[in-house]
Amino acid sequence: GAGVSQSPSNKVTEKGKDVELRCDPISGHTALYWYRQSLGQGLEFLIYFQGNSAPDKSGLPSDRFSAERTGGSVSTLTIQRTQQEDSAVYLCASRPSRGAGDEQYFGPGTRLTVT
Amino acid sequence: EDKVVQSPLSLVVHEGDTVTLNCSYEVTNFRSLLWYKQEKKAPTFLFMLTSCGIEKKSGRLSSILDKKELFSILNITATQTGDSVIYLCANAGGTSYGKLTFGQGTILTVHP
Numbered sequence: 001g002a003g004v005s006q007s008p009s010n011k012v013t014e015k016g017k018d019v020e021l022r023c024d025p026i027s028g029h030t031a032l033y034w035y036r037q038s039l040g041q042g043l044e045f046l047i048y049f050q051g052n053s054a055p056d057k058s059g060l061p062s063d064r065f066s067a068e069r070t071g072g073s074v075s076t077l078t079i080q081r082t083q084q085e086d087s088a089v090y091l092c093a094s095r096p097s098r099g100a101g102d103e104q105y106f107g108p109g110t111r112l113t114v115t
Numbered sequence: 116e117d118k119v120v121q122s123p124l125s126l127v128v129h130e131g132d133t134v135t136l137n138c139s140y141e142v143t144n145f146r147s148l149l150w151y152k153q154e155k156k157a158p159t160f161l162f163m164l165t166s167c168g169i170e171k172k173s174g175r176l177s178s179i180l181d182k183k184e185l186f187s188i189l190n191i192t193a194t195q196t197g198d199s200v201i202y203l204c205a206n207a208g209g210t211s212y213g214k215l216t217f218g219q220g221t222i223l224t225v226h227p
Contacts, residue, residue, distance in 0.1 A: 035215075040219075042121075042203060043215070091158070101163055102207035102215070103149060104160075107157060108155075108157045111156070
């Protein structure tokens with residue numbers, strides 16, 4: 001079946017602008033995660049959605065970052081007033097359900113460049 | 116704070132060599148240790164390890180977990196140039212269910 005999809009694949013924006021990144025998880029997956037990967041670094045957890053539960057926002061680096069998940073499916077990560085240090089690849093992942101294994105399935109990512 | 120450390124950070128070998136990649140971790144409420152490979156942007160799942168001493172194997176790749184010493188290794192035998200990607204180790208545990216804590220990754224380069 002279809003995997004996790006993300007859009008756009010690349011985004012170049014000017015410092016101070018807002019950006020929205022989109023993630024479509026695998027159909028039926030109840031858990032959705034956002035990670036960030038800066039150049040030469042491992043993945044950094046940002047936020048986690050599980051079904052209708054309140055999201056775990058503990059990884060969001062500042063209040064300029066927010067995310068929502070509508071209808072238990074599509075998620076949007078919003079970065080307001082972008083800064084150059086926000087430049088990174090933003091990866092979305094999904095997982096079937098709370099009782100399933102821990103493996104997460106990743107999308108192709110959005111490469112964000114803030115100029 | 117949960118932590119995953121991989122070594123080496125980069126490795127250069129020749130085709131046919133065998134490589135061993137290392138991953139050590141510190142985590143509360145350990146559930147599993149996962150290996151991914153990353154070719155361009157999307158990490159691709161390789162193995163999930165939950166039990167100590169039981170080897171997982173897929174083709175030329177294998178991995179094992181030592182829960183007592185808190186580490187895992189990923190072995191690749193008869194390396195090929197197509198194995199030249201980043202290998203990521205991640206730990207599932209901690210206080211947020213399902214959140215993965217990743218290491219920095221090992222960049223493997225296989226020369227012909």
